[in-house]
Amino acid sequence: MTKQVDVKKRILEENEKAAARLRGCFRDAGTLVVNMISSPGSGKTTLLEATGAGLGGRHRLGVLVGDIATERDADRLRGTGMPARQILTGGSCHLDARQIDGAYSAWGSPKLDILVIENVGNLICPTSFDLGEDFKVALLSVAEGDDKPFKYPGIFSRAAVTLVTKTDLLPHVTFDMARVREEVRSLNPAATLLELSARTGEGMDRWLALLEERLAAKTAATSAAR
């Protein structure tokens, strides 16, 4: 058991080093990086399609998509004209910083204003792996139920932003939004929680404004440091 703990510790330490290198690389490129984490089927890819459309020509958005198998998500995003690369983990339940480093390097210089890393569909394992991002975004669809934050405290305490997705389904499911707000606030008082439906567009304006504010803040900080 000690050997297991040692190996896990070493894996995370190596990941931290790779993430620190990546963070410098993203800073130099002036790219805002978001690590998007959720259960399978919470609506990450649909949200990214709507995000690309919503940002229009104002900012260049690109996506690195992690999946165990298939290029489906990257294909969907490329179908909308978005620069997207698929990372196949071959069974692994999360993305790590070295995988991001490899895929980003192989991409050349994509010159992105915003890079979203769409993590493997898994509310647990990706949480521990820093990918050099500026912040983590957790998605929770209303179809999954309002009891999830306290059941999966790791991600909801670490995500700077929680997006409650698929709000168009609210009339058809039992979901207490006040309970979710309260649990997320209790786990992470500084977190922002937004409700949206990528399908109907409801709430998308606040999500797009948040991305643009964070991008402007990063650009200002990078300029000041030069």
Place this chain on the structure above:
Amino acid sequence: MTKQVDVKKRILEENEKAAARLRGCFRDAGTLVVNMISSPGSGKTTLLEATGAGLGGRHRLGVLVGDIATERDADRLRGTGMPARQILTGGSCHLDARQIDGAYSAWGSPKLDILVIENVGNLICPTSFDLGEDFKVALLSVAEGDDKPFKYPGIFSRAAVTLVTKTDLLPHVTFDMARVREEVRSLNPAATLLELSARTGEGMDRWLALLEERLAAKTAATSAAR
């Protein structure tokens, strides 16, 4: 990296041994054991509430529930009068056979006809860990989308039964049932796929009949071996 692979291999070998012991123990007890695996929020606990009500007094159903944090699911099930025990994994993303062994031993002799192990909400990691079960059941809610089987081939190729849940939401989501049937059949030609809504009761009769058939077959096999 070699050390990682060695550790993973040793963990799985130790799990196999513990699972073999458990399987003997469940056979001696005449208990049918189901390992239930899905994403968070696919409806495992709601299905178990409806399953307990549907089986009525005919068979004794008990549940071992795995979660990272909170006793919420076991509390819900005990609230319906069902024998249920919570296993808290303390961050771990799956249940292993030793945890089941510990929880089942501590339970005394619960004298169950059917034991459902409600795994941690995770479509990936629990797949590799044999818990001494008779078969695995995968749940996929229609809200998660119809592209999941090929994206998560591990579970859908190993589950003897796939349950497409929350069919009451079908009018409100985009979900191609024929596509899901085709992908599941392609990954696992012997698998049974059932569609149901624990909320409305639609399709529950076929799920209950499947459980009762499997229980009868196990009972007959156990008697023949004595």
